[in-house]
Structure formats: structure tokens, C-alpha cells
Amino acid sequence: MDLKYIGYTFTVEPKEPATEILIAQLGFAGFESFVEIENGVTAYIQEGDWNADILKDIQILNSDEFEFEIKEEVIEQTNWNSEWEKNFSPIQVDDLVSIRAPFHENLNLKYDIVIEPKMSFGTGHHETTHMMVQHLLNIDLTGKKVLDMGCGTGILAIFAEMKGAKPVDAIDIDNWCYLNSLENVERNNCEHISVFEGDASLLINKKYDVIIANINRNILLNDMQSYMDCLNNEGVILFSGFYQEDIPIIDAAVSKYDFKIETIIERNNWVAIKYKK
Incomplete structure (x- = not known):
């Protein structure tokens, strides 16, 4: 008997930060795969994990700040891979980095990252991941010890190793992200990444x-002391996961430790900042 999935398409206005919050809450409810679309x-x-009240405790759906439209469908296993192939297209970053699924052809760029995202955040399609890859392209990581905090699929840790970093620690609080990172680290033949x-x-x-x-902004602010305590002298911090209007809040927290903004990359109102002392 073919395994069936239940698919929900959520269109939302405004899209962010609603989509990011929605994915997190759905993940806790048992949803295992996500594909971002233009407006949601x-x-x-899996059908066996589904129940008629599955959306009852998804708090953001009851928020007055966002307007949701929801469509539900049953998807046969025979169509499952085609759904990924249809919705998850390979991407390129600055004509140097390709990020693709195992079923995509190699684009023959300098760096080729193969990611099977499952439910984990970090396919490279989201603005923040794309910008972090851009930052890492401009940093000499040879022999550097690197931390990828909130690693999602492990994509940034994998890219750091490709650029010469070792050792690399990748940490995520979500069990599925942890397991997915382990798979992707192995898939990319990485030898110097430890996943926690x-x-x-x-x-x-x-x-x-x-x-x-x-x-995201709140976690960054909450854990700021921990980051600063474990950074070597002359170290570099890359922060993302927040909007342009959040820069003063993040910067006020970071500046207490004598770090200053060196580079800001902005993409569709999302930002990624490089900080140095």
C-alpha cells in the first residue's frame, strides 16, 4: 500500500514573519516537509500522523495580524517526489555556489552543496540562508573553528567546511533538524563537522x-552572552534571521561587547550582518 501524505497550502498576508512562525508551529504538530511558495x-x-483537529493548536492561525487561506489535499506517494522536483529548484549564489537536491544535475560551479531539506529550514531559497552564503564567500575560513548555531539542514556548516573550516560544530534544538543535518553532512562527504x-x-x-x-531576533538577543563568551579574540560573528528594522535592536545588544558592523547584506527586507571587534 502506498504511503499517503496530507498537504495543506497556506496563503498568508503579509507573508513574513508569519510563514517562519507557521513552519515552526506546524513542525511541532508533526508536519515533516515544507515547501515555501510565493505567498505562503x-x-x-503523513496520513498516519494526521487527525481532523491537527490545526486546532496552531496559534498563529488565530492571530489578528495575518490573514490566512488554507487548502487541503491528499497526496499519493507516487506523486511525492514529483512534488519536490516541481517546487524545489536548484539555486545559485553569485555564480560560485550551487545548492541543489540529490535529484538535480550538478551545475558545475566552484562549490556544489547537495541538500535534502525534509522539514528543516535552510534550503538556500530563504533570503537569510542565501545572504549568509554570500558572507561566507567573502571570509577566509581556512583552518578556522566555526559554529553554525541553529543549523537547520546543516547547509552553512557544510559550506564552511568546503571553504576550509575545521573543526565545525553544527547545533540545532530541533530533533528533525539534527537528524537531517547528520544526513546532509554525510551526503556532502564532510569530515570535520560535528552535529549536536x-x-x-x-x-x-x-x-x-x-x-x-x-x-531569529529574540533568540539572538537571549543567547548573545553565550555567543560572545565563546568567540575568540579577533573573531567574526554573522547574524541573520531578522528584518532591516530590527538592526538597531540587534546592534545595541552587540555593541555592548565592542563589536561593530563591518558588512550588511539586505535581501527583500531581510538582513545578514557581519560583526567584528
């Missing part, structure tokens, strides 16, 4: 030359 997201859950399941408490007594944290 399509989420998938947990939060900033794992950073005690650790030291890094470069910290990558693509999470």
Missing part, C-alpha cells in the same frame, strides 16, 4: 573563530 507555504504530514542537538547551553567552555547564527 505548503506543508505535508541542543541549545546555547552546549557552548559552555567552547571557543570559535567564526560564529554563524541564522535564527
Whole structure:
């Protein structure tokens, strides 16, 4: 018997930050795969894990700040891979980095990252991941010890190793992201990445030359002390996961530690900032 999935397509206005919050809440409810679309997201859950009240506890759907339209469909397993192929197209970053699924052809760029995202955040399609890759392109990572905090699919840790970083620690609090990162690290033949399941408490007594944290504003602010405590002198921090209007809030927190903005990349109102002392 073919495995069936239930698919929900959520269109939302405004799209952000609603989509990011929605994906997180659906993940906790048991949804295992997400495909971002132009005006929202399509989420998938195995039929055996589904129930008629599955959306009852998804709090953001009851928010007055956003308007949602929801469509539901049953998807046969025979159509599942075609759904990925239809919706997950390979991307290029600055004509140097290709990010693709295993079923895509190699684009023969300098760096080729193969990611099977499942439910994990970080396919490269989201603005924040794309910008972080751009930042990493401009940093010499040879022999540098790197932390990828909130690693999602592990894409940024994988790229860091491709650029010569070692060792690399990748941490995510979500079990599915942890498992997905392990798979993707192996898929890309990485030898210097250690993946951990947990939060900033794992950073005690650790030291890094470069910290990558693509999470969200509130978590960045909450864990700022932990990041600063484990950064080596002359270290670099890359922060993303927030909007242009959040820059003063993030900058006020970072500047307390004598770090200053070196480079800002902006994409569709999302930003990624490189900080140095």
C-alpha cells in the first residue's frame, strides 16, 4: 500500500514573519516537509500522523495580524517526489555556489552543496540562508573553528567546511533538524563537522573563530552572552534571521561587547550582518 501524505497550502498576508512562525508551529504538530511558495507555504504530514483537529493548536492561525487561506489535499506517494522536483529548484549564489537536491544535475560551479531539506529550514531559497552564503564567500575560513548555531539542514556548516573550516560544530534544538543535518553532512562527504542537538547551553567552555547564527531576533538577543563568551579574540560573528528594522535592536545588544558592523547584506527586507571587534 502506498504511503499517503496530507498537504495543506497556506496563503498568508503579509507573508513574513508569519510563514517562519507557521513552519515552526506546524513542525511541532508533526508536519515533516515544507515547501515555501510565493505567498505562503505548503506543508505535508503523513496520513498516519494526521487527525481532523491537527490545526486546532496552531496559534498563529488565530492571530489578528495575518490573514490566512488554507487548502487541503491528499497526496499519493507516487506523486511525492514529483512534488519536490516541481517546487524545489536548484539555486545559485553569485555564480560560485550551487545548492541543489540529490535529484538535480550538478551545475558545475566552484562549490556544489547537495541538500535534502525534509522539514528543516535552510534550503538556500530563504533570503537569510542565501545572504549568509554570500558572507561566507567573502571570509577566509581556512583552518578556522566555526559554529553554525541553529543549523537547520546543516547547509552553512557544510559550506564552511568546503571553504576550509575545521573543526565545525553544527547545533540545532530541533530533533528533525539534527537528524537531517547528520544526513546532509554525510551526503556532502564532510569530515570535520560535528552535529549536536541542543541549545546555547552546549557552548559552555567552547571557543570559535567564526560564529554563524541564522535564527531569529529574540533568540539572538537571549543567547548573545553565550555567543560572545565563546568567540575568540579577533573573531567574526554573522547574524541573520531578522528584518532591516530590527538592526538597531540587534546592534545595541552587540555593541555592548565592542563589536561593530563591518558588512550588511539586505535581501527583500531581510538582513545578514557581519560583526567584528
